[in-house]
Amino acid sequence: MKGIITKTIGGFFFVADTDQQIHKGGIRGKITEKVYPGDRVVYSTGEQIIEELLPRENLLIRPRVANVDQVLIMQSVKQPELDQRLIDRFLLIAEISGLEPLIVINKIDLAEEEFEDKFADYKNTGYRVLFCSTREDTGLDEIKKHLRGKISVVAGPSGVGKSTLINSLIPGVGLTTGVISKKLERGTHTTRHVELLPVEKGGWIADTPGFTSLNIDHVSANNLKYYFPEFDEYLNSCKFNGCSHIHEPGCMVKKDLEAGKLSKHRYQSYLAFYKEIESMGDN
Ligand SMILES: Nc1nc2c(ncn2[C@@H]2O[C@H](COP(=O)(O)OP(=O)(O)O)[C@@H](O)[C@H]2O)c(=O)[nH]1
Ligand SMILES: [Mg+2]
Numbered sequence: 001m002k003g004i005i006t007k008t009i010g011g012f013f014f015v016a017d018t019d020q021q022i023h024k025g026g027i028r029g030k031i032t033e034k035v036y037p038g039d040r041v042v043y044s045t046g047e048q049i050i051e052e053l054l055p056r057e058n059l060l061i062r063p064r065v066a067n068v069d070q071v072l073i074m075q076s077v078k079q080p081e082l083d084q085r086l087i088d089r090f091l092l093i094a095e096i097s098g099l100e101p102l103i104v105i106n107k108i109d110l111a112e113e114e115f116e117d118k119f120a121d122y123k124n125t126g127y128r129v130l131f132c133s134t135r136e137d138t139g140l141d142e143i144k145k146h147l148r149g150k151i152s153v154v155a156g157p158s159g160v161g162k163s164t165l166i167n168s169l170i171p172g173v174g175l176t177t178g179v180i181s182k183k184l185e186r187g188t189h190t191t192r193h194v195e196l197l198p199v200e201k202g203g204w205i206a207d208t209p210g211f212t213s214l215n216i217d218h219v220s221a222n223n224l225k226y227y228f229p230e231f232d233e234y235l236n237s238c239k240f241n242g243c244s245h246i247h248e249p250g251c252m253v254k255k256d257l258e259a260g261k262l263s264k265h266r267y268q269s270y271l272a273f274y275k276e277i278e279s280m281g282d283n
């Protein structure tokens with residue numbers, strides 16, 4: 001039978017069948033590779049032991065989750081304050097890693113002013129943006145739809161409501177939230193296990209304490225432009241081949257930027273990441 005690993009603890013693993021029923025078992029000796037949550041396996045019933053590790057599509061390093069389809073880039077409108085640069089950083093990481101990004105903006109119950117406009121640039125670029133309030137139970141059904149049939153991880157700063165969201169999506173899962181959880185996360189850093197949690201209708205989601213920041217050192221400054229989808233249509237329109245859209249004459253990106261056809265804040269993020277990568281050297 002085919003199943004999916006939801007967590008591993010010590011010598012044991014937990015494998016979910018196609019009905020999301022979870023079985024506990026030990027790993028058979030002939031499997032020499034390490035298995036991670038998200039790994040697809042062939043297992044036998046009864047003893048529920050892994051027969052075979054099926055080919056992996058990808059493996060996130062921190063946290064270790066295999067076969068990730070989607071990353072929820074989560075922020076709140078307030079408490080903590082919205083950080084668009086961080087959204088852009090996570091979008092970049094998602095693009096580099098080949099994961100589908102889904103921007104989720106929580107705590108809309110706290111908004112005192114119009115906030116949706118701030119996300120028009122992302123929508124125009126083709127990114128999905130969803131708004132929710134776990135406190136007032138708004139927007140959650142829409143999020144559920146986007147989780148169906150996929151393995152998703154949640155990324156975002158501490159306090160935006162990642163654990164609360166998962167608790168709302170999966171009744172009874174009981175993740176620790178709020179101030180206490182921050183202490184716990186630090187105190188039990190090494191013992192915490194990543195676990196895939198079942199979302200109704202066949203999706204999986206992982207709360208990811210370590211996935212709050214990542215560096216972007218595996219892309220070169222020259223290639224950075226390929227991970228900003230809004231620049232795709234400029235590949236052949238600038239005067240210079242391989243234009244970085246920064247200082248070259250005859251750059252159409254800069255022209256359209258001035259004409260207000262491209263997002264200024266996205267371009268600022270591009271510049272900031274470009275400089276960051278350059279300053280790391282060897283590019
Ligand atoms: N006002 C408001 N507070 C929320 C909402 N969602 C979560 N919170 C609160 O934000 C705090 C941090 O939530 P938590 O889930 O622990 O954040 P995490 O660090 O991202 O996992 C908790 O006190 C939650 O009760 C929301 O939609 N609105
Ligand atoms: Mg949390």
Ligand SMILES: [Zn+2]
Nearest residue numbers: 238243245251
């Ligand atoms: Zn250019």
